[in-house]
Ligand SMILES: Nc1ncnc2c1ncn2[C@@H]1O[C@H](COP(=O)(O)OP(=O)(O)OP(=O)(O)O)[C@@H](O)[C@H]1O
């Protein structure tokens with residue numbers, strides 16, 4: 001078989017320019033049939049753009065696309081789907097108010113006269129689910145599902161449409177370690193069945209473990225294509241950003257006796273009356289980072305909601321700098337200094353159609369210096385602030401007037417982190433602050449958190465990245481089934497021990 005035929009995808013000379021940026025600059029990419037091919041690179045390197053071009057979402061300005069030996073010109077994803085390409089996006093695109101079944105068949109419903117043949121769709125999906133070990137209950141409403149399950153739906157959805165070449169944009173960013181393992185098993189399964197997988201990932205150890213081939217992009221150019229056995233994570237990082245891998249290790253103690261947040265005997269139930277938090281108590285002092293470890297769905301999200309005031313506590317109290325804020329609104333708590341880096345930046349952290357400068361004050365717009373009078377935002381002061389955040393947190397954008405949705409995923413995240421740090425909020429609830437951020441920027445965020453801590457910031461850090469938790473926290477809490485089941489000294493715990501506490505295997 002010659003090389004031409006064995007290539008699933010061959011991109012040649014792909015270029016794509018946006019106002020003020022060259023997202024893809026003359027990129028060549030060869031993906032062999034049946035391989036798992038990883039794409040790595042800094043935030044804004046052009047990874048998602050290149051994949052959107054291959055998926056027909058955006059036309060390239062220049063370049064050729066060849067799929068299974070045939071040249072193609074896609075004018076929409078439908079054209080790409082027709083030749084067997086499917087893509088799961090960096091930010092999922094499911095309809096919350098529909099069931100899993102409805103979401104999967106949306107737009108590709110099997111007809112039964114004028115009706116939809118749900119029975120046929122269901123049995124086909126059950127086959128797919130079984131074949132690839134993708135377990136799902138097809139009648140669940142999507143809004144009730146965890147991210148791992150949402151991702152399985154997205155994957156089944158593209159398989160249902162006949163995808164043989166799967167593009168996964170940062171599939172592991174939103175998953176906890178157990179789910180990552182499961183995804184990798186699914187990927188191996190798909191590969192064994194002859195599928196080709198292209199995936200984007202910032203976690204270099206993961207890339208080295210699962211990829212057959214790795215392509216590194218840097219500032220819109222393809223700088224290397226390597227085999228995992230020939231490189232280390234350090235080599236990859238250097239190819240990506242030209243810098244060394246960060247280490248989160250820090251043991252400098254800056255804890256003061258001022259309490260920033262106090263959570264006392266807090267319990268909470270969800271809409272249907274199920275207990276989500278049970279008798280949770282802890283303090284975060286100024287100058288302290290308290291980490292919260294736990295498998296997703298064990299009360300961490302509810303804890304954040306109760307502290308922010310989005311959800312009520314059924315028992316117990318919350319104090320900020322000594323004031324009992326249990327009955328306060330979200331806005332009043334924010335005005336009292338509470339900062340928040342949300343887990344889901346699209347749902348809670350950003351207004352995508354608005355410009356960068358407006359996003360840089362979002363949630364703080366009711367406070368000086370951003371307010372000129374009771375109703376008017378001080379645009380000039382806000383823009384100056386935005387420029388400062390962009391500069392200090394290395395947000396790659398053509399300017400502060402650029403619309404937020406034009407920024408790459410990681411740069412959107414950096415803006416949220418920068419905003420909450422720069423507005424000098426205290427305490428700060430940081431939920432997965434480095435999710436989707438490249439290794440270089442991750443080191444910068446860690447450094448920022450440490451510096452702010454030394455200045456007296458109290459941080460409640462939630463993260464699925466256990467090394468981040470162990471490396472940054474002064475105190476580590478473990479949550480299981482809505483309770484705090486362990487208080488650990490991060491300087492004396494190993495990853496393995498922490499994992500045992502999280503799953504309840506250690507007491
Ligand atoms: N629709 C758009 N309009 C304007 N600029 C865009 C658009 N989409 C992407 N860009 C710009 O193109 C560049 C590459 O973005 P892309 O999303 O491909 O990066 P990425 O490598 O996927 O980064 P990340 O790791 O942060 O997801 C960035 O500078 C981004 O701001």
Ligand SMILES: [Mg+2]
Nearest residue numbers: 048090408409
């Ligand atoms: Mg991206």
